[in-house]
Amino acid sequence: MAINMDHKWWKEAVIYQIYPYSFRDTTGSGIGDLNGITSKLSYLRDLGVDVIWLSPIYASPMKDMGYDISDYRAVNPDLGTMEDLERLMRTAHEIGLKVVMDLVVNHTSDQHAWFQDSLAGGSKRDWYVWRAPKNGQEPNNWGAIFGGSCWERDERSKEYYLHVFETSQPDLNWDNPDVREAVWDVMNFWLDKGCDGFRMDVINCISKEPGFPDVPVLDSSEKYQYGLKYRFNGPKVLDYLAEMHDRVLQYHPDAFTVGETPGVATADEAIGYVKGGTPLQMIFHFEHMYIDHQPGKTCFHKREWRLTELKDILGKFMLYMQDNDGWDSLYVENHDQPRILARYANDDIHRTAAAKMLALFHATGRGTLFVYQGQEIGMANSKQWTFEELRDVEEINHYNTEKAKRAPGADMSDVLTEIQRIGRDNARMPVSWTTGPNAGFSTATPWIKVNEDYKEWNVEVQEGQEHSVLEFWRGLLRMRKQEPGLVYGRLAMVDWESEDVYAYTRATAEAEHLVVCSFTEKTMQWTCPVEVGTLVLSNYISEKAEGGQVMELQPYACRLYKRSLK
Known part of the structure; x- marks a missing residue:
């Protein structure tokens, strides 16, 4: 059993994504700011975080919430000043945290x-x-x-x-060497400022299909065909990333890199981006996020899915990376995805158990762990959106497109239901800090509504409560740091065929951990086909210290076992 124990800080790191507009407001503007982030750095360190990743903080007209950049070297005044950002970086470094920034260089704002x-x-x-x-x-x-x-x-x-995205986001021409040179200058500017690396937005979009051919018509009722493959993963993308490594990254060997790569569907497509840690250390692939989307459609077209499909996506991806000198990213939430509870489990019943189960499932896979703000307290989607409450350009465009197809005054509740299920605004509501007004996020009316459930689901209520979701996350992250096998251990899937239980082992020469996660709201019996060991973590406090191979699993149960191999 070959186990790669090539220790790298970025493999062991816990990375916490911050959406600055919604993290914490210290000025009373209703908008989160850089000083709000600085004020919570100790909270993040104590959670077990090693790196904070800032969604864009650059100057922007905010047509796409900062992913439309008008000046790469200026801070958005809504968020603060360059001095505020420098203070944030300095304070983070003083307490042992690294700071990663978004690199958005497929496109700019049309105001750039x-x-x-x-x-x-x-x-x-x-x-x-x-x-x-x-x-x-x-x-x-x-x-x-x-x-x-x-x-x-x-x-x-x-x-x-x-413009692959919004009209106000024109795509840069990466075939022009002057464009690439300008990007290298931007990267060096921020690395010299103290930035510890980059999350690279839609980085596989920088090379398109040569000749710009039409997408084959799949639905003649749609004038503009969706077809991801023509706009992503073009033939020069790896050449451009290799040049990025040669011109910038090789001179910053400790810099962190992760590329967002929509349309990379399989691990053998991904390996060219990450083999041996170059040109990127890891990528964000999307197939597990597309699992409830109809193929070839936008996210608003729902499909039902089975747990074995999720195993085929994530399990096979991790196994391929393991055997081919690659490394994966572990994420289930971010600023572009709704909260995971309703997608993979249930945010109405058994919510605490489900949030803990998803935490264990998420944090023990093979790869670097990414946690999105509020995930550590089990934040959920809003239960209802009105059109006036929407802020996301994708949601608003979808609503207006569907409205234009209907008679004046037609009912739009079904469209709002789609948005409630999958819309990005769900993840962009402010972090629920306290039971006070506006969830403790701001003394003013927030730029986007707070979650209706904030008085029950917030940091203040869960802090120090032994069985809360927050304390479960803290204990889980401590265990991850103490057990090298949960980072470097060899992955093996257990019971591929079960539609209710997702299970796998992580093994080193010294010990093996078994992860068991029930993805059903029913109580069930499951027979584990491998040796179990001693129970070390569970989301149900009544669980016994020792476990047998025939398990009675309560709704959304999760268990972590350990057995010595010596």
Whole structure:
């Protein structure tokens, strides 16, 4: 049994993603700020966090909540100043935390000086992707992620610019070496400031399908076809990342790198990005996040799924990485995904048990652990959204598109139900800190509503409570740091065929851990096909210290066992 114990700090790290607008407000503006993050660094350290990842804090018109950047070297004044950011980094480093920033370089804001020059036909015209009309229409039928066409017409030049996302987010032309040089300069600027690495937004979108061919028509009722594969994973993406490594990253060997890579569906597609830790250390793949989406459709089209499908995605991914010198990222929530409780379990009944089960399932896989703000207290989706409460451009565009298809005054409750289930605003509600007004997030009305359940589900209520979700997370993260096998141990799946139980082992030469997670709200019996060992962690306090192979599992039960191999 070969076990790779090649210790790296970034493999062992617990990374906590912060969405700054929704973390904590210290100014009374209703918007989270950098000083609010600084004020909670000790809380994060005590939770067991090693790294904080900041979603974009750059200057931005905020059409896509900061992922539309108008100046890569300036701080969004809504969040604070450059001095505030420098203080945050300095304070984090003093208490042993690293700071990772978002690198958003597939596109900029249309307000960026680069695009304004390009739009005017200046020296940076070729810094963006421009194409002439095709038969008087858009250059092809590619659909934008946020709806409509990927192309926007410029009336002055009569050409179209490409925007894979929102109209205000024109794509950079990575074929132009001047663009790449400008990106290397941005990276060096922040590394010199004290940034410890980057999460790279949609980094596999920087190379598109050559020739910009039409997507084959799957549904003639849709003018713009969705088709991820034409806009992601183009033939030059690994060349560009290798150049990034050669020009920047090799001179910062301790820098952290993770790439967001939609459309990378299998581990053999992913391995080129991460083999041996270069050019990236790990990627975010999406198949486990697409599991409840209809293939080829937007996220708002739901499908039912089975637990064996999740095993096939995550289990096979981790096993392939294990055998091919690759490393995975472990995430189930982020700023682009709704809360996981309703997707993988139930946020109405057995919520505490389900939140703990998902924590154990999440934190003991093979890879680097990413925790999203509020996940550690079991935050859930809002129970209901009105159109006036929506803030996310994707949700608003979806609502308006569906509304345009209907008669005036038609009922839109089904669309709001779709948004409640899967919309990104669910993850962007403020962190629930206390039982006080606005969940302790702000003294003013927040920019987006707080969760209706904040008085029952918040840090203040759970702090120090032995059986709370928060304290379960703290204990779990301590155990992860104390047990090398939970990071480096060899993974083996157990009972692939069960539609109720997700189980696996993590083994070193000294010990083996068995993870058992029930994904059902029924009480059931399950016979474990491997030796069990001693129970060391459970989400039910009545569990006995020793466990047999025939287990009675309560709703959303989770158990962690350990046995010596010496």
